[in-house]
Amino acid sequence: MGGEDWHGHIKWALERRGTSLSQIARDLSVSPSTVTRVSKGLVRSRRVEEAIAAAAAFTPAQLWPANYPQPAGGDR
Numbered sequence: 001m002g003g004e005d006w007h008g009h010i011k012w013a014l015e016r017r018g019t020s021l022s023q024i025a026r027d028l029s030v031s032p033s034t035v036t037r038v039s040k041g042l043v044r045s046r047r048v049e050e051a052i053a054a055a056a057a058f059t060p061a062q063l064w065p066a067n068y069p070q071p072a073g074g075d076r
Helices: 004-016 021-028 032-039 046-056
Strands: none
Touching (some): 004 032, 032 046
């Protein structure tokens, strides 16, 4: 996932769980634009990524795989 193309999916997942990017911003005491920019993949914030992912019932690696590379070797 990740990037602008998944921003709408993230918002939908949050809405289905009764929350929003704005609520996450309030919970973290950061600006809504910061949370939106993280959701779109424009900026990095591990704290915001983790909050968005948890609220949307994903892992950060599922939403932003480029930011969370898999360990070398993989499953064998």
